[in-house]
Amino acid sequence: MRGAALLCLALSVGAATASETGADPFDAAIAAFRAGDAGRAAVLFKTLAEAGEAEAQFNLALLYAEGAGLPQNPREALYWAWRAQIAGIPRAEALSQRLTAALPDEARADLAERLERVLAPGIAAGDARAMFGLARVLLQLRPEPDAKRAYEWLAIAAALGLPEAQGARDAALAEVPEPDRFAVQDGALAAFAEWCRAASHPAVACAAAG
Template identity: 40%
Template sequence: MKVLQVIIVAGLALIVSSPATKAMGHSQATDALFAQAVEAVRAKEYGSAVDIFRDLSEQGEADAQFNLALLLKAGLGRPKNYEDAYFWFVLSLLGNEQRAEPMVDELSDLLPPPVQTEIYERISERLNQQLAVGNKRAIMKYAGLHANFLIEPDIETAYVWYSIGQALGLRGANDGTAAMTALLEPEALIAAQRRALDDFESSEFAAQPSQDTIE
């Protein structure tokens, strides 16, 4: 087995056995599919692994997104594709899979800014669709995308969604709101607060109960 493949298999096994995986609230069915994908990698059945990880990634599983991106970056199961790998690495990092961060940094150096912008637009569209149907898991991701990834950060939009996340009691939203507040001029801050209220009241989230932890 090649060194790169050893690294990938070790990474997948680590995620499966990590306590963080259980903390993500995976269902038994999700855990079973995840384990099946890992076994496919170990058996060098990379195409099957990609298919399974992609299905889980579409469901928003950050660890599956990370592993799918690893395979796409390495060219295992599908031809090597840095654009799709970056797409899934960024989504994974937005979903708090911290091991994606060095991969995002590495691919950021390889992808031209216009290509990165296209990928951010894809991610924004995906998250917008989730926000429209009241998916709370998209709130912090959408805020983080606008605060930390765009070529030109959109601080006001980031504030709006961190603020909505704070209203719903989402973990990390308070810190995000505070960080964006420090970057906004007073007039822009008031405008962002008005926008946050309007967006909240016209969204599916206004009727949802608050809670203190959402990943």
């Protein structure tokens, strides 16, 4: 994982190292930022972010949040912070929480729908991390959390073997009133069968789905 995030770079001084002036676009973006060319860094980070580079997504979120190289935009900052968070960048979570608290409900709902669209291809392809990310969006970003759908995706992600989804699934179920838990689990099984029918790359276990 890339180690140099812009929060650290803001405190760094000195010229770029030889590796930062090489062909790697991420290193080139770091070098541009250190040289005071935040606009060039933004261009490079956005290209990488759109290609799925998690550290670039986080750095792009920081640029939008601070208005460095790009006009300050909390909505775009939060979008890329969430993309980085879903991709597994721990530092992105604190930024996401701070930005989420500042956005009005309508903007949060729009952003949740945007993230759901972005995650849809990965979910169809059987990416358990995308399912886990969608569950977090449904619980933490939507103005009105959708606990039922979130539990369903956590249950499916856990069934597909994502370790962190197992604890999150159990925690989500613990929040459900005990008399309703069997119904919620039945709903997750039905959601798994529905996903299997629609998936572009269904799991082996889909052969056992009803």
